[in-house]
Amino acid sequence: MHVHLRTRGTDIDYRFIGDTPKAFWWSEYKRRGLTDHEKPVIVVESDGAGWRIYLHGAESRRRDNRTTPITFSIVLASGAPEHGDRDDAADREFAFRLINLWLEAVSEPSGRSTVAERLDEVLPAITVDHWLASGVDPESARAAEKAVRMAFSSGLSEPEPPIAVSTSEPPYRRWLGDLSDEKSRETFVAHVRELLDGRQGKALILTFVQAPDDPVVADLAAAETGDLALLAARRGRTPVEGMHPLGKAEPVLPADGKDLRSRRPRPMGRKRLPLVALAVVILLVGLIAWLMLTGTGNATPLPALSAAATTITSCPTSKISPDMTPGEQPERPTSDPRAHRPWSCSASTAAAR
Amino acid sequence: MTTDQVAFKIGLLGPSRVGKTSLVTAMLSEAQRMLAGSGVAMVAADTATEVVIDGNREALQGDLLSGEFLHGSLLGTVEPTYFKLALDPGVPDARIDIELLDFPGGWIKPKDRVGVEDQWEKCRKFIAASTILLVPVDASLLMETTEKEHLRLLPQFLTTVQVEQVARxxxxxxxxxxxxxxxxxxxxxxxxxxxxxxxxxxxxxxxxRQRFDTVYAGVVQAVRAEAPKATILYAPVDTIGCVELVRADWTKSSTGIWGFDAKYRVRGKAEISRMGVDDLMTAIAQQLIYGKRLAGAQESDDLRALANRAAEYAERSEGFFRDIWLWVNRERQARRTAAAQHDREAREALHRVLALDAVLEKIAAQRFGPRVSRL
Incomplete structure (x- = not known):
């Protein structure tokens, strides 16, 4: 798992400490009029094999040189499973716990949040100033990641509040609720757990949305495949009551990356059957005619067989990239194993006569 | 030249915490009222702009109700924000789309944009392509800095060197x-x-004004030297109005980093009373409508030329038998219909230009307040 921390120092403006993500993929949601990533938000995306998370808005005790409050952003992205990732389960648990605490802070913005307290504990002003002054520096990036992990690892001095997760099956796979509604938040958390565990979909807090019938929500539902757990969070809204189902989902890709639709052959259309039968008859007649005209009575030797063995090596299972924008869709797998992940697989082919 | 589909760009240039977002909020909050007399209206053109501006206004209102105004209540900008606006000059089909960029002020300093150079490059290009450049200036910093050791810090806090480079x-x-x-x-x-x-x-x-002239002399000279035709305005703006500076201190942290802390209190009724925004909006509207008028005039000329060619083509004689044939197969009538359509479009475009001229005349008649001066 990759952890990026963004904050500002006393006299250095906002930036990621040590290492900047290659793309600010979360800002696409602002462009689409869905959420303001400079307000307290949670953005979780999963393509079934990998996930990425953007969290923003925890307010530090630190102040800049104009006494302005300073905020934190944290960006998490799942690691590459082909590297073993023994800590994958631990990473998921870490991310889950962090999102829960963040949701608590976002839903109750008044007062100091646990996330901010914990981050401030491990990130004193002098340390942050030093890291930011280092510029692009892997050491600072590692140190910041370590600090974030430490802040939200279990066994800290402060007891954690119990995580409220809906235990029952969510009533909808694609829905919109309200950030102020406890049941919606619990279901949101349950969805986040499933996304981290490999379901495809998105869990988003939408600061520009106030009602299920906002056109941007319909656009999002139409454009996105997989699960959708959305919490309306526009300021001054009338809270959305209950959970509202959104449009039908495309078939969800399971974690093995195979499209369910590709597993069973599509029934042939009735209109095509006579054409196919006619083509077969013509081919047979042609073959018989050719044999009668050219046949010598001797059997034609069969051509030598070519056997091709294809080996797939170092093929990552995640199709989601930390740099993909939300508009980009991971490529659909096909029945050809080499076509599953053409962007990063290396294949070797050996032919034998 | 700009077309109907291309938005005019407005660039904001200033250091972190100078008040860029507050200025944008003030402009958009007052735009409707300020431009009302001219028949011109400015509105947020997308939900994001509308919600962000509403949020900023609410934060300011909250400060006022609490009785103490901290300029820090608006959190700093973390990433570039593109505000989408629309200026309606009250002329059909002449809506002017505007894009305004607000970016983390620290990025103006090379040491603060490490890791985001590509994003800064986009911001820089946007600013370079902007029709209008707004440079917020921190008046409290200019006025409350008197000690020599603090005066030395002004270029660093106001980033005048970097502002001069980008302005150039x-x-x-x-x-x-x-x-x-x-x-x-x-x-x-x-x-x-x-x-x-x-x-x-x-x-x-x-x-x-004297302090401004001294500290920003380089920036003004750079603009004047490189773009002699550009309009340069000095336009102080009260983004809140009902606040009074109580105290301003230069402080040094234990790690040796200087800071400037200004405390404000609410004066009189806790009601926002913006001043100077109308002058700024008038100047902006004038420039943009003028730009639209130029684009419209070009379009009008093109359409008139097209209409003339279509009219000539419709009436052109192609020989006795060919003319009969064109009449029989109704081709001549089709050409005349097309020519009439082109003529209508050309006349509409000309009408838009004349209407924009009228709006410009009305705006030009508005005099700037005593705060504003040309540089």
Whole structure:
């Protein structure tokens, strides 16, 4: 798992400490009029094999040189499973716990949040100033990641509040609720757990949305495949009551990356059957005619067989990239194993006569 | 030249915490009222802009209700924000789309944009391509810095060296397009305490102007040298109005980092009373409508030429038998219909240009307030 921390120092403006993500993929949601990533938000995306998370808005005790409050952003992205990732389960648990605490802070913005307290504990002003002054520096990036992990690892001095997760099956796979509604938040958390565990979909807090019938929500539902757990969070809204189902989902890709639709052959259309039968008859007649005209009575030797063995090596299972924008869709797998992940697989082919 | 589909760009240039977002909020909050007399309206053109501006206004209102105004209540900008606006000059089909970029002020300093160079490059290009450049100036920093050791810090806090460089790039680009309008407006903000025309007691506006002239001389000269035709305005703006500076201190942290802390209190009724925004909006509207008028005039000329060609083609004689044939197969009538359509479009375009001229005349008749001066 990759952890990026963004904050500002006393006299250095906002930036990621040590290492900047290659793309600010979360800002696409602002462009689409869905959420303001400079307000307290949670953005979780999963393509079934990998996930990425953007969290923003925890307010530090630190102040800049104009006494302005300073905020934190944290960006998490799942690691590459082909590297073993023994800590994958631990990473998921870490991310889950962090999102829960963040949701608590976002839903109750008044007062100091646990996330901010914990981050401030491990990130004193002098340390942050030093890291930011280092510029692009892997050491600072590692140190910041370590600090974030430490802040939200279990066994800290402060007891954690119990995580409220809906235990029952969510009533909808694609829905919109309200950030102020406890049941919606619990279901949101349950969805986040499933996304981290490999379901495809998105869990988003939408600061520009106030009602299920906002056109941007319909656009999002139409454009996105997989699960959708959305919490309306526009300021001054009338809270959305209950959970509202959104449009039908495309078939969800399971974690093995195979499209369910590709597993069973599509029934042939009735209109095509006579054409196919006619083509077969013509081919047979042609073959018989050719044999009668050219046949010598001797059997034609069969051509030598070519056997091709294809080996797939170092093929990552995640199709989601930390740099993909939300508009980009991971490529659909096909029945050809080499076509599953053409962007990063290396294949070797050996032919034998 | 700009077309109907292309948005005019407005660039904001200033250091972190100078008040860029506050200035944008003030402009958009007051746009409707300020431009009402001219028949021109400015509105947010997308939900994001509308919600962000509403949020900023609510934060300011909250400060006022609490009785103490901290300029820090608006959190700093973390990433570039593109505000989408629309200026309606009251002329059919002449809506002017505007894009305004607000970016983390620290990025103006090379050491603060490490890791985000590509994003800064986009911001820089946007600013260079902007028709209008707004430069917010921190009036409290200018006025409350008197000690020598603090005066030395002003270029660092106001980033005047970097502002000069970016402003110069903008001016060079503007000079390459002499047919397009160009406006740079220096807007002292957080200066409610230095004017007595909006609830303040003392008038220290002359001193403010002197300090500005001294500290920003390089920036003004750079623009004047590189874009002699550009309009340069000095336009102080009260983004809140009903606040008074209580205390301003330069402090040094234990690690040796200097800071400037200004405390404000709410004065009189806790009601926002913006001043100077109308002048700024008038100047902006004038430039943009002028730009639209130029684009419209070009379009009108093109459409008139097209209409003339279509009319000539419709009536052209192609020989006795061919003319009969064109009449029989109704081709002649089709050509005449097309020519009439082109003529209608050309006349509509000309009408738009004339209507925009009328709006410009009306705006030009509005005089700037005493705070504003041309540089």
């Amino acid at each position: 790039d903008w001016a060079i680009e503007r000079n390459r397009r002499p047919e397009e309008p160009a406006l740079v407006a220096f807007c002292p903000v957080k200066g409610e305490a230095y004017f007595n025309d909006n609830g303040g007691i003392k008038n220290r506006s002359v001193l403010l």
